[in-house]
Amino acid sequence: MAEFDSNKHQHTRYNLLQGQWVLVSAQRINRPWTGQTEPTKESNNKQDSLPGATSNYLAPGALRVGGKKNDDYKNTFVFENDFPALLSTGPDPPPPVHPLLVTAPAKGTCRVMCFHPRGDLTLARMDVPDILIVIEEWVRQLHELGKDNAWVQIFENKGEPMGCSNPHPHCQIWASSFIPDLPSRSDKNQREYFKQHDSQLLLDYLAVELEYRERLVAVNAHWVCIVPFWACWPYETMLIPKRHVLRLTDLTPDERLSGAEIIKILLCKYDNLFHTSFPYCMGWHGAPTGPYLETDCSHWQLHALYYPCLLRSASIKKHMVGYEMLAQPQRDLTPEAAALRLIETPSIHYLD
Amino acid sequence: MAEFDSNKHQHTRYNLLQGQWVLVSAQRINRPWTGQTEPTKESNNKQDSLPGATSNYLAPGALRVGGKKNDDYKNTFVFENDFPALLSTGPDPPPPVHPLLVTAPAKGTCRVMCFHPRGDLTLARMDVPDILIVIEEWVRQLHELGKDNAWVQIFENKGEPMGCSNPHPHCQIWASSFIPDLPSRSDKNQREYFKQHDSQLLLDYLAVELEYRERLVAVNAHWVCIVPFWACWPYETMLIPKRHVLRLTDLTPDERLSGAEIIKILLCKYDNLFHTSFPYCMGWHGAPTGPYLETDCSHWQLHALYYPCLLRSASIKKHMVGYEMLAQPQRDLTPEAAALRLIETPSIHYLD
Ligand SMILES: O=P(O)(O)O[C@H]1O[C@H](CO)[C@@H](O)[C@H](O)[C@H]1O
Ligand SMILES: O=P(O)(O)O[C@H]1O[C@H](CO)[C@@H](O)[C@H](O)[C@H]1O
Numbered sequence: 202m203a204e205f206d207s208n209k210h211q212h213t214r215y216n217l218l219q220g221q222w223v224l225v226s227a228q229r230i231n232r233p234w235t236g237q238t239e240p241t242k243e244s245n246n247k248q249d250s251l252p253g254a255t256s257n258y259l260a261p262g263a264l265r266v267g268g269k270k271n272d273d274y275k276n277t278f279v280f281e282n283d284f285p286a287l288l289s290t291g292p293d294p295p296p297p298v299h300p301l302l303v304t305a306p307a308k309g310t311c312r313v314m315c316f317h318p319r320g321d322l323t324l325a326r327m328d329v330p331d332i333l334i335v336i337e338e339w340v341r342q343l344h345e346l347g348k349d350n351a352w353v354q355i356f357e358n359k360g361e362p363m364g365c366s367n368p369h370p371h372c373q374i375w376a377s378s379f380i381p382d383l384p385s386r387s388d389k390n391q392r393e394y395f396k397q398h399d400s401q402l403l404l405d406y407l408a409v410e411l412e413y414r415e416r417l418v419a420v421n422a423h424w425v426c427i428v429p430f431w432a433c434w435p436y437e438t439m440l441i442p443k444r445h446v447l448r449l450t451d452l453t454p455d456e457r458l459s460g461a462e463i464i465k466i467l468l469c470k471y472d473n474l475f476h477t478s479f480p481y482c483m484g485w486h487g488a489p490t491g492p493y494l495e496t497d498c499s500h501w502q503l504h505a506l507y508y509p510c511l512l513r514s515a516s517i518k519k520h521m522v523g524y525e526m527l528a529q530p531q532r533d534l535t536p537e538a539a540a541l542r543l544i545e546t547p548s549i550h551y552l553d
Numbered sequence: 554m555a556e557f558d559s560n561k562h563q564h565t566r567y568n569l570l571q572g573q574w575v576l577v578s579a580q581r582i583n584r585p586w587t588g589q590t591e592p593t594k595e596s597n598n599k600q601d602s603l604p605g606a607t608s609n610y611l612a613p614g615a616l617r618v619g620g621k622k623n624d625d626y627k628n629t630f631v632f633e634n635d636f637p638a639l640l641s642t643g644p645d646p647p648p649p650v651h652p653l654l655v656t657a658p659a660k661g662t663c664r665v666m667c668f669h670p671r672g673d674l675t676l677a678r679m680d681v682p683d684i685l686i687v688i689e690e691w692v693r694q695l696h697e698l699g700k701d702n703a704w705v706q707i708f709e710n711k712g713e714p715m716g717c718s719n720p721h722p723h724c725q726i727w728a729s730s731f732i733p734d735l736p737s738r739s740d741k742n743q744r745e746y747f748k749q750h751d752s753q754l755l756l757d758y759l760a761v762e763l764e765y766r767e768r769l770v771a772v773n774a775h776w777v778c779i780v781p782f783w784a785c786w787p788y789e790t791m792l793i794p795k796r797h798v799l800r801l802t803d804l805t806p807d808e809r810l811s812g813a814e815i816i817k818i819l820l821c822k823y824d825n826l827f828h829t830s831f832p833y834c835m836g837w838h839g840a841p842t843g844p845y846l847e848t849d850c851s852h853w854q855l856h857a858l859y860y861p862c863l864l865r866s867a868s869i870k871k872h873m874v875g876y877e878m879l880a881q882p883q884r885d886l887t888p889e890a891a892a893l894r895l896i897e898t899p900s901i902h903y904l905d
Contacts, residue, residue: 208887216783217746217754218739222881223785229885286876286883298765301758302782356875364872373875381881387570394569402569406653413650430654431568433575484879508878520716523708523725524638526860527836529574529733531638533581535560 205292207304212294213379215303222382224307226286259369261318271315276331277338278315279374285311287377309377310346314338320369323359323478325468326550327370332461336449339485340457342374343449347490350376352384355449360480362510362518380489387486388501395500403502406430407441416540419466419548423459426467428540433530435512435519436474436539438467440505447501448487466548467507473546477515483507557644559656564646565731567655574734576659578638611721613670623667628683629690630667631726637663639729661729662698666690672721675711675830677820678902679722684813688801691837692809694726695801699842702728704736707801712832714862714870732841739838740853747852755854758782759793768892771818771900775811778819780892785882787864787871788826788891790819792857799853800839818900819859825898829867835859 203210206227213222258265261273266283287309294304316335317327324332339355346353357372358365380388394402410416410427418438419426429439440463442456452460471479485505488498512519512534524531555562558579565574610617613625618635639661646656668687669679676684691707698705709724710717732740746754762768762779770790771778781791792815794808804812823831837857840850864871864886876883 208889213881214783214888216781216785217758218742219735220738220742221783223783224881224883225887226883226885227887286885299761301754301761302765352880354876354880356879358872358875364874375876375880381876383571383880386572390570390572402653406569409651409653429568431566431573431575433568482875482878484875486879506879520710522716523710523834523836524706524727524733526834527708527838527858528704528706528727528735529565529576531576531578533578533638535577535579536566537560 202292205294207294210291210294211286211288211307213305213307215305217301217303222305222379224286224377224381228288228291229284229286257320257367257369259313259315259367259371260320274315274318276317276334278318279312279338279342282311282313282373285309287311287375305379307377307379309350309375311376312342312346312374314342314372314374316370316372323370323468323472324464325472325478326552327465329458329461329465332464333458336452336457336460336464340449340452343487343490346374346376347448347450347494349491350378351489351491351493352377352380353490354381354384354484356482356484358482360478360510362480363482365480378491384486384489388489391500391502401445401500401502403441403504404445407443407502415537418470418540418543419463421459421463421466423456424463426463428536428543430536432536432539433521433532434508434510435532435534436471436507436509436543437536438507438543440464440467440507442503445499446487446503447498448490448503449485451503469548469550470543470546471507471509473548473551474542475511475515476551477511479509479511480518481507481509554644557646559646562643562646563638563640563659565657565659567657569653569655574657574731576638576729576733580640580643581636581638609672609719609721611665611667611719611723612672626667626670628669628686630670631664631690631694634663634665634725637661639663639727657731659729659731661702661727663728664694664698664726666694666724666726668722668724675722675820675824676816677824677830678904679817681810681813681817684816685810688804688809688812688816692801692804695839695842698726698728699800699802699846701843702730703841703843703845704729704732705842706733706736706836708834708836710834712830712862714832715834717832730843736838736841740841743852743854753797753852753854755793755856756797759795767889770822770892770895771815773811773815773818775808776815778815780888780895782888784888784891785873785877785884786860786862787884787886788823788859788861788895789888790859790895792816792819792859794855797851798839798855799850800842800855801837803855821900821902822895822898823859823861825900825903826894827863827867828903829863831861832863832870833859833861 263271293306353376416428487503488501510518615623645658705728743754768780839855840853862870
């Protein structure tokens, strides 16, 4: 195997001031960055303009860069990311040359998952049975990638403001040998609470929300959607199963179905809020996997996090900039006011 | 005094999962948000289109919303933010209604500081003596606001991608009764290191950088500019005084002058990198103030952080989205490769 070269091989590095890790996907530096691979307008999409690739490279049957061809898929379709930020092989970093330059190994897999053959059909506009198929694919992916990886991050970047330049509805799955920083903090805080109270932090918190009813956006048979008391983004929400559930793979068929239903409700409300296809980042957090499948993770409660960037209209977004990047997140609209607006917003899509 | 109302009065809230605080500037909800106060294009600037306000409300002699008039200033000009995220008065939150709904009081002051009467003159294009005047104003502001506030965050949001819609060069100063989240983590990590090693984390780290010389962008008489080993943003840099300095107010006249010189060099390199007025967020971190002026803060080392968002060209930016917001920051370009590009980039401005 090649000798480790920090300018060529993936690894993580530790920020001594913030106590936080960064993933350095140095292997991507080797991929061709010629004029042609760079899009002309502001976007991070590297494939659209590549020679040989179909214009919507996520469409069924489309040719992707490097000559790979998408299946002629009928519902979801998953493929390995052509430019993965994480590879499953490669040399590990040696012990640091100096104790203040802290690195750690990073291995993993990156996949892309299309939600539906139709490039114009966002989750908000899909039928519940099709959303259910998406959830089932998430479960399958977590099951598969969770065998070897400590963390499987399923996330969706939706909309141009979220750096997504291909509007064909899709999400990504980055599975890693390590638990990334934010879930690792969440893990620690849930574990400490569990030790102290012998109950789950998020389930106890959910009980408080169900009692005070100030931040409930939607409730159905198996799920609750709330604006967290500590939300940072103006219309940030969290989806939580009512029952104690560790991972997506633990959801019952009924919970998956009502999960699809509550996602449909939330996303219709989002689109209706400013009469626009609402941009957001979302992702799932559940108990870690891989080696952690064999350990006690009962402190964990599965949840989905939605971080939409719009503030006051389809074109006015909240910028998390100077103060937020250097000091602390700040919001004007209270979580309670945001919840009220979301409650009052209809759940039938405005285009239906 | 009015009774505390969480929908009307500023406070902070605690994220139990992430162990992180958010500032809720609920008092801003009361300001008029009529059609007229909302800009039509994507921006967060609330004053441009206000009736009665001059189009560039930061210009000398301009009329700001509410009828306040700017001085006919000749170099820097500081005024209280017309829509402050922090007020110095107001009721404090009572003890939480439930232990899982954690709030804390927040008091403070928000100011805006123009760098120069000329609305087209960015710091990169200003002369060193004018940059020095800016540094001296920062020192004055820290001195003044640091008397009563635990933390004085000086920060600049530069460029439209950073949510700044008024190109007139300016920064902001948000002073608070509390140490915000990120500096508070930095404080903790510096203190722990100091306890263990009896030396400053950042000064020891600086010595390593000066030894390995892989990430040095510029060095002058009193300052060093590096791409931190753990940088998240593609061209992130840090400015550190060579000497142990706690706060901006502790800089000697010589250090202020050579600070102005190194800022000029860094910002010219930034602009030259992609031949554009380089967008970034920057801010100063130094030892806390207010009550902390009386405590031992020798673990601290002053530094400035620059977070530019561009990745590969004037129009291609790095989006810190899905994976970054839900898991951990990720970068492709290594800090060493970024440093090399910055070293090779001339420090004479391309427009000069
Ligand atoms: O104060 P401004 O320039 O209106 O607002 C900008 O900077 C603030 C502080 O970083 C952010 O909270 C806002 O989201 C951003 O738009
Ligand atoms: O993988 P994509 O869609 O090309 O890239 C997008 O999502 C990634 C994961 O959140 C980010 O690291 C990139 O900055 C962003 O542009």
